[in-house]
Amino acid sequence: MVPSLATTALPLHYCFQSKQRSRWLSQLTELIAFPTISALPQHRKDITFCAQWLARHLAEIGLQHIQVLPGPKGGHPSVYADWLQAPGKPTLLLYGHYDVQPVDPLKEWRTPPFKATIIGDKLFARGASDDKGQLFIHLKAIESYLRTSGSLPLNIKIWLEGEEEIGSPNLSAFLNREAKQLQADAVLVSDTEMLGPNRPSIIYGLRGNLNCELEVSGSRHDLHSGRYGGAVHNPLQALSEMIARLHDHKGRVAIPGFYGRVRELEPAQRQEIRCSCARHQQILTDLDLPAGWGEAGYSLFERMTSRPALTINGIAGGYTGPGAKSVIPSRGLAHFSFRLVPDQEPTEIAQLLRPHIAAITPPAIRSRLKITGGSRPVLLPIRSSVMQAAVRAVQQTWAVSPVFTRSGGTIPLVEQLHRHLRVPIVLLGFGLPNDDIHAPNEKMNLPTFFRGIETVIRFMAEYAT
Numbered sequence: 001m002v003p004s005l006a007t008t009a010l011p012l013h014y015c016f017q018s019k020q021r022s023r024w025l026s027q028l029t030e031l032i033a034f035p036t037i038s039a040l041p042q043h044r045k046d047i048t049f050c051a052q053w054l055a056r057h058l059a060e061i062g063l064q065h066i067q068v069l070p071g072p073k074g075g076h077p078s079v080y081a082d083w084l085q086a087p088g089k090p091t092l093l094l095y096g097h098y099d100v101q102p103v104d105p106l107k108e109w110r111t112p113p114f115k116a117t118i119i120g121d122k123l124f125a126r127g128a129s130d131d132k133g134q135l136f137i138h139l140k141a142i143e144s145y146l147r148t149s150g151s152l153p154l155n156i157k158i159w160l161e162g163e164e165e166i167g168s169p170n171l172s173a174f175l176n177r178e179a180k181q182l183q184a185d186a187v188l189v190s191d192t193e194m195l196g197p198n199r200p201s202i203i204y205g206l207r208g209n210l211n212c213e214l215e216v217s218g219s220r221h222d223l224h225s226g227r228y229g230g231a232v233h234n235p236l237q238a239l240s241e242m243i244a245r246l247h248d249h250k251g252r253v254a255i256p257g258f259y260g261r262v263r264e265l266e267p268a269q270r271q272e273i274r275c276s277c278a279r280h281q282q283i284l285t286d287l288d289l290p291a292g293w294g295e296a297g298y299s300l301f302e303r304m305t306s307r308p309a310l311t312i313n314g315i316a317g318g319y320t321g322p323g324a325k326s327v328i329p330s331r332g333l334a335h336f337s338f339r340l341v342p343d344q345e346p347t348e349i350a351q352l353l354r355p356h357i358a359a360i361t362p363p364a365i366r367s368r369l370k371i372t373g374g375s376r377p378v379l380l381p382i383r384s385s386v387m388q389a390a391v392r393a394v395q396q397t398w399a400v401s402p403v404f405t406r407s408g409g410t411i412p413l414v415e416q417l418h419r420h421l422r423v424p425i426v427l428l429g430f431g432l433p434n435d436d437i438h439a440p441n442e443k444m445n446l447p448t449f450f451r452g453i454e455t456v457i458r459f460m461a462e463y464a465t
């Protein structure tokens, strides 16, 4: 499209200059050096310092109205900035998060997690991909415009969150408080993955979740297994029996009514998944597993993204120290969680789960179920103008069309933004499946990083026209 080509010529030229690129990498190195682990209280100050660094950086690249917004209820701050000098043009909200996951096990890192280290064409560090590297893509696209044309083709608001990695506990309060400030015509989120280095994708669906804690108990205290073994039910055995009854022998969740609202994939979507997405054998090879597992009748990729799941996340109880202890433990604990797909509602699933747990609790045992959190699944409309602008930007940059895919993950932010702001959201991520986010040796593929900047430059022009 002619107008957008003219708009993007200067910023793209700037973005291709190697002196900018090496400067950007040293800036990213500074950003990564803040150990912004939101889960650990001892890093509270690092998070504040990082927010202040970002605020200064947003000012340096030419953004305005910069604010470090305190998190509600003592939560970590967000950083806000905007540039609203394109009257008559749409307003785009850019979202990213600058907090990161903990780094343990530290021993498994080959380079220090908070010292960005480039090896070949990869940059290794905690946050390199999730999400400091990806939010930096947005900032450098903005800089490319403001340093060359002196303006942006549309209005921009930017919001950088500091507690995404702990599940955005104060998000609802924050969005209620800042709804007016964040109001926009569309939102761009880059906090997801592409299918491969040359296979860009746009995620249009996310699974929701529901987190549960199940405690079973028998006698008030541990019992001697020599004295009572064989005569009283063991809570750990009961817990194992109950867990086994959460699925049927076909790998389906055995809770009555669980699949009632699951929206089936359309044949065309299944066909697209078959053609474009990870294949059975590839997934198994990547995971180093002899076989897959799960719901019969669906491919592994479908099970990972478009079908619901129930996962046991942890089991605790009894004695596992050295030697032997002749004991019948008095209690056992399991954490499990669901991934939910459209149109399953977390509250409804919780209501179906309670009677099922009651029904599978052995008579000699007491059980207590606690729901510890949940988030709805989302489906985003593919045909919105902002989504189509993203498609064109990807085509111009990568010479292929993006694959529309669903992700198996849950981003509570997307669901809440969708609900609070009622605007279209584009999930255009530049991470790669082997970036090892949340794990040791997290990395960002630098060619993808730079092409991400090109894509966002083009996307802004396309959405503005």
Ligand SMILES: [Zn+2]
Pocket (backbone or CB within 6 Å): 097, 130, 131, 164, 191
């Ligand atoms: Zn993230």
